[in-house]
Amino acid sequence: MEHIGETSEIAIIGGGICGLTTAIALERRGASPTVYEAASEYRPVGAGILLQTNALLALDRLGIADRVRSAGMALDDARILSPSGRVLQRFDLEGVERTRYDYGYVAIQRGDLQQVLLDELGGAVRTGKACAAVEDPESPTVRFEDGMRISPDIVIGADGIDSNVRGAIAPEAETRSFDAAVHRSVVPCELPERCRSTGVEVWGHGTYTGGAPVGSDRFYWFATVPNRLESATTYHRPRAEWVREHYRGFPEPIPTVIESLDSDDIITTGLADVPPLDRWSRGSVALAGDAAHGMLPFAGQGAAQAIEDAVALAAALTTSEDPPTAFDAYERERKRRADQIRTESRWLGALGTAQSSLACRARNAGATLLPGGVVRRFRQRRILGASLAEEITADPEKRPG
């Protein structure tokens, strides 16, 4: 059987985590896709990101998990704390994930992850190429904002939560906003010894903050702010000062981190997700990553699901003869899982950012009472359900035929 990936012209729209990983996964299987990225250049910017075990196992299929782990910080432990420092839940990553699956969680600065992916990619990325629309999905033409048009055999829309490619598949879909914005920063600081390989979330009353070390001297910090507070009146003084006042008295490492926080380095993002779509593909065009299932960040799974998409999509495209059949297989493998995790992320978001003190007390009590075994089984299911299409490897000798 002829493999689509090897013979077809494949355009990947969007060169973020999903687009780059999809391109690498296709290259590992012998294809030569072209990535079209809207930004005029790649810059080593952005906050941090936590890659959970399923993301690392998918990257392992591409032979790059160890490079990613070396560029970031492998965590031994992740904790959910109350503002007084009480441990509500503890994830013993060293004792469970790492022992059973070799990979725990890795926290990494986004720029560093991007660099690893760019280094691993054989083909070039065409930057400064913003897709305006995709026309005629059965025989697609991509129209770019600069007037350029291309007509590849296959188009993969990995252009993020505000995807333009999505217009060719689900034109009616509108993102759903969530009642919170999030502040993020990577803060250079010296962490207390006990916090150097631990990820943390603090569930306060209407305040949700945390992060993880992304290096020996850098911490990826985040905090949510309800939309009603995310207005000009909130910040009548520098943001970092507001944050310090708000989170004073929280457990370590939050005070150490926010002490070194610089207002100029805070990135603030409104939160939204993509509603469940009826389909992820039409004709020869398919969606992947946030374009297909952009989710709130509370489950820490958006990038992980994008990486699983990449592995599954490349496998489907190289084992089936025509694009619609390949995309059906990809969707069957991926859609239910991604949709489920997006729902879970909404739930966690509602819990994490709850405003009423009664609800917060009930939530924190519930989290403390939840047996460790239940949480471990849940984590295990997340890992075992990962889309890890077999037989993909960086080693050309071992590539599937």
Ligand SMILES: Cc1cc2nc3c(=O)[nH]c(=O)nc-3n(C[C@H](O)[C@H](O)[C@H](O)COP(=O)(O)OP(=O)(O)OC[C@H]3O[C@@H](n4cnc5c(N)ncnc54)[C@H](O)[C@@H]3O)c2cc1C
């Ligand atoms: C606050 C926050 C924290 C998060 N934390 C985590 C976490 O800890 N763990 C985790 O797994 N996930 C996390 N996520 C989710 C994760 O960031 C996303 O799921 C992931 O980045 C999706 O990758 P993507 O490539 O699909 O989209 P994106 O990262 O958005 O990349 C899309 C790319 O397409 C380009 N593009 C956009 N429009 C066009 C166009 N028209 N034409 C061409 N190119 C275009 C963009 O420039 C960009 O490079 C978080 C998200 C947020 C908001």
